[in-house]
Amino acid sequence: TAQSLWGAWKSAHLRDYLDREKSRLPAMDVSDVAYDAFLINGQPRQTLAALPGETVRLRIINASAATYFYVSAATGPLTVIAADGVDVVPIQQQRLLIGMAETYDVLVTVPADAPPASWEVRATAQDNSGHASLFLGEGSAPLRPAPVPGPLNSYSMDVALGAVLNEMDESGNVTDAEALAAEIDRPLPPYKRLRATQSTALPAEAPAREVTLRLTGDMWRYLWSINGRSIDEQSTIPVKKGEVLRLVLVNDTMMHHPMHLHGHFFRLLMPDGAPADFAPLKHTVDVPPMSRRVIEFYANEDRDWLFHCHLLYHMMSGMARVFSYPAGVGLSAKDATGAVMGAPGSLKSTGATYQPMLGEHAHPHTYAWIDGSVQSHLSEGLATIQRGRDNLNLAWELWAATGCQWRGGGALVPRPRLETGQSDGA
Template sequence: MVVKRISFILISLLPAFLLLLPAADAAVVEYELVIDRQPVNMTGTAAWGMTINGSIPGPTLRFAEGDLARILVRNNMDADTSIHWHGILVPPGMDGVPYLSFPPIKPGDTFVYEFPIRQNGTYWYHSHSSLQEQSGVYGAIVIEPQHQRLHADRDHVVLVSDWTDENPHSVLRTLKRGSEWYALEKGSSQSILGAARLGLLGCYFTRELQRMPPMDIADVAYDRFLANGRPESFLEALPGETIRLRIINGSSTTYFHLEFAGGPMTIIAADGQDVEPVRRRRFLVGVAETYDLLIETGGDGAYEFRATAHDGSGYASVWIGSGPYHPAPDIPRPNMYHPMDHGTGLRHIFALTPAGVMGMPDRAVRAGTFDRPGMMGMAMEDMDHMHHPDHEPESPVMQHEHGMDHGAADHSAPHIMGKEQAPPPPAAAREDTQTTAFKPPAPPSGRRFGKIFHLLAADASSAKSLAVDGMAPERPGTPYGDLTAVNPTAFGADRPVREIRLTLDGDMERYVWMLNNRVLAESDVIRIRAGEVVRLIMINRTMMHHPMHLHGHFFRVVNGRGDFAPLKHTVDVAPMSTTVIEFNAVEPGDWFFHCHLLYHMESGMARVVHYEDYAIDPCLPASARTSIWTPGIFRERPTSSAT
């Protein structure tokens, strides 16, 4: 069976191989992954999980640039499965999206993936079937380059993720019910009393009057946050060593603030692509992104590398080195009552527009009002130069320096595109940092209450300290504004540019997440043509972050770095703001493009990017090819329930 499949795949891939001309002496690196459903214990209580080769996460797959990867994936479960190689440039038939790139792997079957390794860096893999990623079907990929650019004494993968003992399908049902249960459980709910306690009653009532949904940073309450499959783990290191940490956010829905107790971290790669070194004390990593960091162990001791869930509900710890413990500081919880206060201008816009489009009505979107990268307040700027492919817009901060006369918003605090690095947290925020001979207690659960809780104690206002997310230096956003590619990434000025505008929309009450106000099932494909430069303008009209991921390509994130805009495969689109990306359309195929928050993708926040003239893969049965468009394909199906 397995042998037959190998020859079948080779034949089907022949044209791709000829095109890519892999080195004749490429080493074949083979792995076998067995996906199974079994009881696991992350919390002290057994729960059902999905394992790869018996563990969560699965094994780290290691390759060298130029290898030929051959990976056998066996399905030992009673439900269909799949593996997608996140950020890896593969032929479309190897991308692992069921019903789009290949038929799902049926119970008892083995699928053989085979593709040449055309890149290097830190990536990951995960199931693209139903909600299996939440149950544990993910692992790391490390690809060594031909020539190592930077030295490190040690090299460690740190794969962070979120875990719930609950069946992910029941999580989705709870979300669809529009219940506030998870907010109560993790202490981020909002009430009149809580608003009064913070002196923000006015904001609370203004929002209630306009029927705006309460802002929350994350949908789900988790039982544990994990680093390499554990809430707490330990890595060996000696004093004075330089360590490369390969950070992978393999969460289903959780963004993390990263911090190392031993001092600032140096970002050297983002999404596997090298960038000019950037030093950061704390920054936000989105779902499905990867960062390579260099850290230095100072003196004697165990220094904590901490990944704190964005909503402040818990964290995962990795202790690096041995000796006295140096914990990382606690991060103030987000002030959910603060109405994303970008200044009076934004509140003014909220007051004038119906809920749902959050001050960005369709007409203004179509007119290009919000096409500029950065905060929506910038949108009234002259848009002219966005229409010239060779002209890169300046960063919002630079625009601010040039002066703004409409006073729409205060941009002195960088949100997502700040040119300058956010200052380190003030001393007060680091007060609880101290060396201790005794190991600090294990990281807390994401749920603060058992069956009984006190309503006001569950309120977001009850946290010890609060800071406005993305605005206060204690709660920084992503480091995108500071990422500079090591080589130019710009496209030739003569290239045809296709510009596509997408709004990111949500209906909180029905828990439906959409692009251009439509879910996948009822929408069209995004049609592009080989040879074009495709520019996607993503306008987030929701109060949540969305990590948007494009399969099969790297894209430039237009961040004010001109020809040296960084390349990524996943980009955070911050609430109420616009992100612009561009990619080279040179990978004919059908490619998934979606929000990487698992429950958002399942609810329809996805599209298929289709190359014109791309021939349907003859290996796929016709029925499989059409069913991606069938309503309900991304809905819950009884065959894939997780218990």
């Protein structure tokens, strides 16, 4: 049952209604779009011949627009040997969460002492809405299914924050056996255990700067931004060539955000993770709900490089920035020295401005959608047209009969059932 705005106004309980609505939290979105299929190299199912005892190296690339995947194998734990194309010290992971644009190289060994079979390597959508499968071994042999995540309870805060709290208690200095024994059903990426095979230390003499970027969003209106502003409102973060830029990414939303940097590899700095000099190099990092990640990179390029959430719909609605090297576009290094975050392209030392070519990100986009239901006893829904921060909403609520009403002090009480021929006196 539900109470309408009109009903609250008629019964003089409009304030109670609005107070209650303001206290409601938006739901956690595990995924934004319900897809009909999930594919591996263009097909929902692939096969790859492999002999018993053979070890196969798989490069897993999440090329989806908006889906995180849990990857697992019927052969046992995956051996991760590279992240985003860069070698890491091998680790074992039973179930690997991979965000959009992330890549992992893994080793899978077909059991040598088992009867011939087709062993499944399965990528399951994070919301359990579907999967795609690769089968290793004999194509006509019995199928050996991979383990799958348990049922998803999207109404529980544990789904969003349980893995985050679990990660806080983890240490990167554990054996594979200890890590596998402690692995939860829906783990975060194994960032704490990733360690570079050689030193990734940045030049000690390079000047360093720290910038905090808050990942922000309005889940009711579908606005996604950084520091509360979309890219068309605040586009650039000026960078001085030769500096080390440390980014503190703080996720203030209830969704995962795979943040991707063009043109650079960054060091992923995890508390209780790899030693600082052996921090893994990546180009994409998952920032879980209500969590934070710290990354840093050496600014050794020129011109403009996009930094954005790789969930397509978040990027297109504004969760992006451009790291801009002003000296590379005609401004002197002296001018670039005063670069600070602020309005697009602002330069503190000279007042000069530079606006990169943003293309389709230079203006807010217009969207329209409708969500509703028609049932035997009610119809309700919402139609929306949105352009940036401007929304036009049309909501409807129609009932054949209501199951509750407003009464005394804003309390809700069941409406008594009426016998045939009776009137409710309204």
